[in-house]
Amino acid sequence: MSGGRRPGTLRLALTPFAVGTGLLVLYLWVHTADVPPEEASVLSAGFLGTRVAQHVELTVTSFLIAAAIALPLGVAAARSGRALRVPLLLAANLGQAVPSIALLALVFTVTGFTFRTTVIALVVYAVLPILRNTLAGLQGVDPDAVEAARGMGMSPVQVLARVEVPLASPVILAGLRTALVLVVGTATLGNFVGGGGLGDVIESGLTASGLEPASRIVVVGAVLVAALALTADWMLGLVERAVVPATWEER
Template identity: 45%
Template sequence: MTSATDPAVDPAVDAQADVEPGGRRDGFSWRGLLLQPVLVLVALGAFAVWRATADLTDAEARPLAWSALLGSIVDHLELVAVSAVVVLVIGIPLGVLLTRGPFRRATPLVLGIANTGQAAPAIGLFVLLATWLGFGFRSAVVALVLYSVLPVLRNTMVGLQGVDARLVEAGRGMGMSALAVLLRVELPLAVPVMLSGVRTALVLLVGTATLATFIDGGGLGLLITTGINLNLDALLYSGALLVALLALAVDWVGRVVETVARPKGL
């Protein structure tokens, strides 16, 4: 039921861990929050030192020039950002809608379809979309959105469903409109779970966006494929390392936001 190509932290895993709520958070405390960026910075520093001192062939040096690298990273982040915006715009309202009265019945069906769809390998999705919409950025974004909307959708729904029904009733009972209860009670209480879904989606996007290179979508994946195809190890490792660091950095930012945005009093 989880992701196919990218193994990013998935709410499915979180859901299993929910057997003991808080277990994850305990294991990943502030110490963990500090460790992660240090790890990323050290690795980045090591990379910079290697890049500055390494003896590279011309074919390797050109894509590994700082400006070229920066361009690849920006391309990659562009894929991630555009897809993420679309994912949020689709996933959150849809998740809210599917937890409202009449649509609630459709919830298991939608989740079932979405879960089955998640078993599809991302690379297959990319190629199929390319045959349909052609190569390029647009197809890549569509594939990425299809692929990463589920965690946001699911966590929005799980988060909202997890709000104590008595609190909703208390809100309605004191005369708050359905919209007011949603905005002032349900969504704030669902924020931790929803944000965890957003972080999952972002990490998933960073990883999956490496595959965009197969359909000319650009990004850091290009370094990896070029490295493999042309047997240029320096490119391959640079690409792989930078993607991994980027994913870890995005994950860390997500965790920080989760910790900060967690409503007080919970």
């Protein structure tokens, strides 16, 4: 890019501003409204706070486990022949092709109403984008760069760590960001199996009894999920800026 300016700088600055403004508007909207007592129990700071905390916990745990599984697998797949790569991608594809709610129900039959149930389903769901992008990123590395590194006498591990992974990092990080945003959204389904999280808020609003659904609760739940997703994506954006070699971006 011409001015030496890294792409996404404007977006990185705008996201916290947009999320903050959105949350402030939401807060004012709820506070100035006349909230019936039944809804107030859901819209209380205590209830929303624990659900946000649970949601973050579900997301972070699942994402870290998925990354810990999929990154090494991606490297292994890039190194190996088709014999390993094809079944690996097939399995990961399968995990994502099954509807998330069905996946949750399947895991539920084994582990019951636990935090673990939701985490396992989310991990299975998040593996594919990370695995696929890691593989694609490594396959896209310029063979000349690898050759040059070998020629300099680097060991295979050094080539991987100092040449291939840095050059593939934009694609790998894009996969991580996709997976993270996917997990934040899908974690709302934890509501069905006792996983907690912001799905509890949305579902409380959708199924609230009375003549009309409690749309205020649904909006609060949905906005909080969206804010979490944007924040998570923003944080990985920061990591991307720190990790991706500047020369790559500026070339």
